[in-house]
Amino acid sequence: MPTATLNGVSIAYDDIAPPGPAERTILLLHGFASNRKEGWQRTGWYQALGRRGFRVIAMDQRGHGESLRSHDPADYGRAHLAADALALLDHLGVKQPEVFGYSMGTRTAMQIAIDAPHRVNNLILGGVGGKLFDPPRATENSETIVTAMTAEDPASIKTEFLRSFRQFADEQGEDRQALAAFSQAFSTPLDRDALGRLDMPVLVVAGAGDDLAGDPAELARLFPYGKGKVLGGCDHFSAIPHGALKAAVLDFLDGVPDEDDFPPFE
Incomplete structure (x- = not known):
């Protein structure tokens, strides 16, 4: 298990070279209560991206997987997560990767793009949409x-989407106290004006049944070069391993237009 001490904390990561020469590098940022193995390896992303010639870098963000599992909220926050990612890229000698975040990972990805826009080639935001700036549900x-x-009995959790995250955390063997501390950390709101000045291409993609995300096109309009994509037959959790998400991301990275990019026939 490769690890690096970055910004004073231990961060676990994978750095996987493709079968042939690496043409591009992509940084993968998982969602809440997930980790690099569950979010990206088990769901086929390492293999799919490797076949396309990508060097794949995936990290366990603080509080998740095999990285730092502190129970102190002060050790978390979006600024820390973005700084860790940039430090890992420096550690590995990567200058300008593609950056792909899913759900919680999109917030880290956007903060990276705000803090160091010259370090991001293309920005991919999965599992989010127009509800991104809504107040907490x-x-x-x-x-x-x-x-x-922190509930002793997960069956006591009455709210369905919260019960789903708890179940997911338990299935992955995550440290629930660390996740609770992570959730209590202070982060300033994402800077909408700064996001609106980003000049790299941005893909916003979410499942049609993803009630947590909202409309990807609504969020995509915030970016000068944003594109929104809805995936039929997917919700927040099922989209990650789905072939439709892989196709949308790979087509975006390859510059392949879809039917929404063409004018209708007259």
Whole structure:
């Protein structure tokens, strides 16, 4: 298991070369309660990207997988996560990768693009959409991701989407106290104006049944060179391993237009 001490903390990562010469490099940033193995390797992304000649770099973000598992909220926050990713790229000698974040990982990806826009070639944001800037979803019973992660009995969690994240965390063997601390960390809101000045191509993609994300096209319009894509037959969790997401991402990286890019026949 490769690890590096970055910004004073231990970060686990994979750095996988393709079968032939590496033409491009991609950085993968997983979602909440996931990790690099579950989010990217098990779901076929390492293989799919490797076949296309990508050097694949995937990291466990703080509080997840085999990286730092602190129970102190002060050790987390989006600024720390983005700084870790940039430090890892420096450690590995990577100057300008493609950056692909899913769900929580999109926030890290966007912060990287804000902090160091010259370091991002193409930006891919999966599992998000027009709801990105909405206030946190309120529940009827005042449950939060923190209460879900710290509940003694997961069956006591009444809110479906919170129960799904708790179940996912348990299945991956994640440190639930670390995830609770992660969720309590302070982060300033993403800077919409700064995002609107980004000059790299941006793909925003989410499943049609992803109630957490909203409309990808709505978020894509924020970026000067943004493109929104909806995946039929997918929700927030099922989109990650789905072939439709792989096709959308690879076509975007290859510069392949889809039917939405063409004017209708007259």
